[in-house]
Structure formats: C-alpha cells, structure tokens
Amino acid sequence: MKIAAIGGGVIGGGWIARFVLSGHDVTVFDPHPEAERIVGEVLANATRAWQGLFQAPLPRSGRVVWASSIAEAVADADYIQESVPERLDLKHRIIAEIEAAAPASAIIGSSTSGFKPSELREAARHPDRIVVAHPFNPVYLLPVVEVVGGGAAAQRASEILTSVGMKPVRIAREIDAHIGDRLLEAIWREALWLVNDGIATTEEIDDIIRFGFGLRWAQMGLFETYRIAGGEAGMRHFLGQFGPALKWPWTKLMDVPDLDDALIDRIAGQSDAQSGAHSIRELERIRDDNLVGIFQALKANDWGVGQTVRAQEAAFYAREVAAPSGYPLELHQTRVAGGWVDYNGHMTEFRYLQVMGDATDAFLIHIGLDAAYRAQGRSAYTVETHIRHIAEVKAGERLTVRTRLLGHDQKRFRLHHAILRDDGTEAATGEHMLLHVDTDAGRAVPMPSLLLAALDRIAAQDSTPHPEHAGQGVRAIRQSEAIA
Ligand SMILES: NC(=O)C1=CN([C@@H]2O[C@H](COP(=O)(O)OP(=O)(O)OC[C@H]3O[C@@H](n4cnc5c(N)ncnc54)[C@H](O)[C@@H]3O)[C@@H](O)[C@H]2O)C=CC1
Numbered sequence: 336m337k338i339a340a341i342g343g344g345v346i347g348g349g350w351i352a353r354f355v356l357s358g359h360d361v362t363v364f365d366p367h368p369e370a371e372r373i374v375g376e377v378l379a380n381a382t383r384a385w386q387g388l389f390q391a392p393l394p395r396s397g398r399v400v401w402a403s404s405i406a407e408a409v410a411d412a413d414y415i416q417e418s419v420p421e422r423l424d425l426k427h428r429i430i431a432e433i434e435a436a437a438p439a440s441a442i443i444g445s446s447t448s449g450f451k452p453s454e455l456r457e458a459a460r461h462p463d464r465i466v467v468a469h470p471f472n473p474v475y476l477l478p479v480v481e482v483v484g485g486g487a488a489a490q491r492a493s494e495i496l497t498s499v500g501m502k503p504v505r506i507a508r509e510i511d512a513h514i515g516d517r518l519l520e521a522i523w524r525e526a527l528w529l530v531n532d533g534i535a536t537t538e539e540i541d542d543i544i545r546f547g548f549g550l551r552w553a554q555m556g557l558f559e560t561y562r563i564a565g566g567e568a569g570m571r572h573f574l575g576q577f578g579p580a581l582k583w584p585w586t587k588l589m590d591v592p593d594l595d596d597a598l599i600d601r602i603a604g605q606s607d608a609q610s611g612a613h614s615i616r617e618l619e620r621i622r623d624d625n626l627v628g629i630f631q632a633l634k635a636n637d638w639g640v641g642q643t644v645r646a647q648e649a650a651f652y653a654r655e656v657a658a659p660s661g662y663p664l665e666l667h668q669t670r671v672a673g674g675w676v677d678y679n680g681h682m683t684e685f686r687y688l689q690v691m692g693d694a695t696d697a698f699l700i701h702i703g704l705d706a707a708y709r710a711q712g713r714s715a716y717t718v719e720t721h722i723r724h725i726a727e728v729k730a731g732e733r734l735t736v737r738t739r740l741l742g743h744d745q746k747r748f749r750l751h752h753a754i755l756r757d758d759g760t761e762a763a764t765g766e767h768m769l770l771h772v773d774t775d776a777g778r779a780v781p782m783p784s785l786l787l788a789a790l791d792r793i794a795a796q797d798s799t800p801h802p803e804h805a806g807q808g809v810r811a812i813r814q815s816e817a818i819a
C-alpha cells in the first residue's frame with residue numbers, strides 16, 4: 336500500500352512515523368526548509384517510544400521518501416494524509432493539487448481539527464473520497480482517530496488506519512471540531528479564564544489534572560468514571576445528585592478571555608517557569624515514556640488502550656517469515672535499540688534472550704507453528720536455555736540470528752541460535768529445548784505429522800558436527816583454577 340503525507344509538522348510528522356514504523360514507505364511533501372530535520376527528530380522519538388512500548392519484534396521500518404511537489408508525492412498513492420495548517424483556503428488549494436495528480440481511487444484523509452468534510456469537499460472533483468481523519472498528538476502513540484465523512488471512503492480509511500494500530504471512531508454526523516476538540520475546548524476555555532482571573536497558575540491547573548482526574552480519563556473516560564462516582568446506584572444517582580449544579584453559573588464556557596498581549600505574556604511566562612527547563616523534544620520524550628508506562632499498565636489489565644497494544648503485538652508476532660536462502664536458517668534480524676543498553680554501555684543480558692526468543696518465534700512460524708496453529712490449542716514452550724555472551728554489541732548495531740536444529744523427537748526439539756554482528760562474528764549463542772504442548776491440558780503431546788515432516792526436512796540439512804559447547808552447562812570453577 337502506498338502512503339503519501341502532505342505536511343510534515345507536528346501532526347504530519349506523527350503520521351509519517353506511525354506509517355513508517357508499521358512498515359510502510361511514505362512519500363512526503365512539505366516545503367518547510369527544515370522539514371527533513373523535523374520529521375527525522377519526530378521519527379527518532381517515535382522509534383524510541385515504539386521500542387519501549389512493544390514486546391513483540393517490530394515490523395521492518397518503511398522509508399521516508401521526500402518529494403519535491405504534491406503531484407510527485409501523491410502520483411501513485413492509495414492513501415493520502417493531509418496535515419497542512421488549519422486554514423480552509425489552504426486546505427482547498429492542497430486538495431485541488433492532490434486531486435489533479437492522485438489516482439482516482441486514492442483516499443484523502445484530512446487531519447483537520449475543526450473543518451467538516453462538507454467544507455473540505457467544496458469544489459472537489461471526487462468529493463466522496465475526502466474524509467476527516469483527525470488524530471491526537473502524539474499520533475504515533477495515541478491510537479484514536481475521529482473518522483468523519485461516511486461512505487466507502489470512511490470505511491476504507493478506517494481499515495487502513497486500524498492496520499497501523501489506530502482505533503478509528505466513526506462519527507456519523509458532521510459537526511464543527513468533531514468530538515474530541517469540543518470536549519478539550521471546554522476545559523481549555525475554562526483554564527484560560529482561571530489564569531486570566533488570577534485564580535490559578537498554569538502549573539496549578541496542570542497539577543489538578545495530572546494528579547487527579549487526568550489519571551482517571553486515561554482508562555475510563557468520563558461516563559464510566561461518573562457512573563462509579565454515583566456509588567452503588569450508579570449513573571442515575573450521579574445525575575440526580577450533581578445534575579442540578581449544571582444550571583448554576585459555575586463555568587464560563589460560552590465566553591473566552593481576550594487573548595491580548597498581557598494575557599499571552601502571563602500564560603507564556605508561567606508556562607516557561609513551569610516547563611522551560613526542558614526543550615520541546617525532551618518534553619516529548621518525557622511524555623512518551625509516561626504514556627508507554629500507562630499503556631503497559633493497561634495492557635497488563637487488558638483494558639482500554641492496553642487492548643489496542645495487545646492487538647498490535649499479536650499482528651507483529653504473526654509476521655511473515657521470508658523463505659530462508661539456505662541452512663543454517665537466517666529467519667530473524669533486528670537492531671539494538673537505545674533502551675536495550677545498560678550502564679556498561681552495551682546490550683544488556685536479557686535482551687540477548689529477547690533476540691533469541693524472537694528468532695525462535697520466527698523458526699516456529701517457518702515450520703507452521705504459527706498463530707493459526709496456536710489457535711487450535713497447541714503451542715511450543717521453551718523449557719531450558721543456555722546462553723553464552725561472547726561479544727559486546729552497541730546501540731544501533733544490526734544483528735542477524737543463524738539458527739540450527741540440533742535434534743528433535745515426537746514431542747521435543749532442540750535449537751541452536753548464533754547472534755551475528757554485521758561482520759559475521761558471533762555476539763552470542765543460545766541453546767534451547769522446546770516442548771510441543773497441549774495448552775489447555777498444560778502437558779507435552781506428540782507433534783502432528785505436518786510439523787514433524789517440516790522438522791525432518793530441516794534436520795536433513797544439518798550435516799556439520801554440533802558446536803563444541805552444545806549440551807554443556809555453565810562451567811564449574813575448580814578451586815585450583817580460582818587460586819591460579
Ligand atoms: N497540533 C495539534 O495538536 C493537532 C493538529 N491537528 C491538525 O493537523 C493539521 C496540521 O497541524 P500541525 O501539524 O499542528 O501544524 P504545523 O504547523 O506543525 O505543521 C504544518 C506543516 O504543513 C506544512 N505546509 C505548509 N504549507 C504546505 C503546503 N502547501 N504543502 C505541504 N505542506 C505544507 C508546513 O511547512 C508545516 O510543516 C491542522 O489541520 C491541525 O488542525 C490535528 C490534531 C492535533
């Protein structure tokens with residue numbers, strides 16, 4: 336699938352990162368003189384965040400391909416994400432340029448925060464293929480995307496966005512600013528008044544959110560949270576108790592303070608005092624690390640966004656393994672992520688096992704023990720592992736795993752992995768015993784003939800002697816050696 340991105344700023348950069356990390360090449364047009372640097376920095380932060388978020392091996396990244404015009408960027412695109420500044424005249428001009436060059440079947444998703452599809456479609460040649468696909472920042476982490484516009488294009492856009500780990504929420508009736516920004520605008524407006532009236536600083540308001548109800552919102556939203564706040568009688572009691580207060584003039588929702596120089600100076604000054612010690616990119620990394628932690632907590636509870644992470648990981652695990660070019664098998668490659676490096680400045684010990692585990696998974700997929708097979712209640716469990724750490728590897732290094740089958744019978748197989756650096760030297764070896772199990776019964780059972788035949792075929796290629804260390808454990812330290 337060919338993806339094009341028009342605009343590579345805060346949001347365009349986030350979209351590009353999500354598509355690239357999901358394995359798609361993205362053709363980008365943005366006339367900003369520093370667009371490549373900006374997108375590069377967003378992509379670096381996004382890569383770091385994904386490496387921390389997902390346990391599963393990430394797909395092989397796509398490429399960012401820079402185009403010198405909109406026409407060049409969209410020429411053979413299937414899906415085009417428009418993320419230029421929020422001005423309707425500009426969006427109309429961009430859409431016209433896209434339509435003049437893109438295939439008629441291409442879908443155009445607009446990141447617009449406020450414009451309705453009917454406004455974007457004014458004067459379009461193929462209006463039905465233009466939809467709002469409004470994301471939230473950071474696009475590479477937050478899954479939700481408001482899809483407005485209806486019809487086949489909205490359906491197809493939702494499918495494409497789901498395939499890159501997003502959660503499209505289809506909005507049936509178009510309104511200004513969709514749903515998320517309406518809610519956010521209410522709280523933003525109120526917060527500006529509180530600063531304007533000298534009631535609270537930017538930091539105090541942020542503390543009330545981040546130490547309070549902001550934590551609730553990440554996992555239960557508004558209605559579910561208030562249902563609980565109604566006690567055992569739930570939502571009815573909540574509405575009965577707090578409903579009347581809505582008629583009291585608590586808030587200033589329909590009004591907005593004058594954003595004059597004095598108020599802008601006050602807000603910007605307080606914001607500098609609150610967060611100015613960090614650059615924006617640092618703040619992005621702090622935000623991303625916190626989001627990753629929240630996502631992982633929700634994954635452990637199989638709740639909310641944790642379910643999206645789980646589904647994405649399931650898709651990553653079910654990766655296709657390319658046919659190997661020979662034997663020993665080379666089925667898995669990876670790069671040492673920055674977060675894999677410990678205080679010694681090299682890849683930490685348990686990441687070696689992760690790389691070997693991912694290579695074992697690739698082997699299982701190769702012999703047919705894949706997600707579809709596991710769905711039948713059969714799988715493979717590792718019951719013994721011996722790793723030899725041979726050489727240090729540094730962040731960014733590419734690693735290739737070379738795999739041999741050292742033996743098998745009806746219920747067991749014994750694998751040997753060698754993790755190789757780019758110069759072909761061994762960084763580590765691992766030996767692993769796996770059992771074929773009935774996952775419901777929790778016990779080893781014989782493999783079906785299909786798997787056994789695959790193992791037989793592989794074993795027939797293993798003609799060289801086993802490595803000398805095969806079958807050995809950790810050496811004993813003899814007293815005489817210790818003294819010498
Ligand atoms: N910043 C945010 O929090 C969010 C913004 N949005 C929406 O995303 C869209 C983009 O907003 P941001 O990324 O924040 O703006 P931005 O100012 O960070 O990025 C806009 C980018 O568009 C580029 N651009 C300008 N003219 C162009 C042209 N003719 N062709 C291609 N690129 C062009 C600019 O060089 C810039 O890199 C807007 O519609 C906005 O409402 C949606 C969700 C959140």
Ligand SMILES: C[N+](C)(C)CC(=O)CC(=O)[O-]
Binds near residue numbers: 448471472515516519
């Ligand atoms: C401020 N904003 C209207 C551009 C924000 C959004 O559209 C969504 C977000 O990420 O908060």
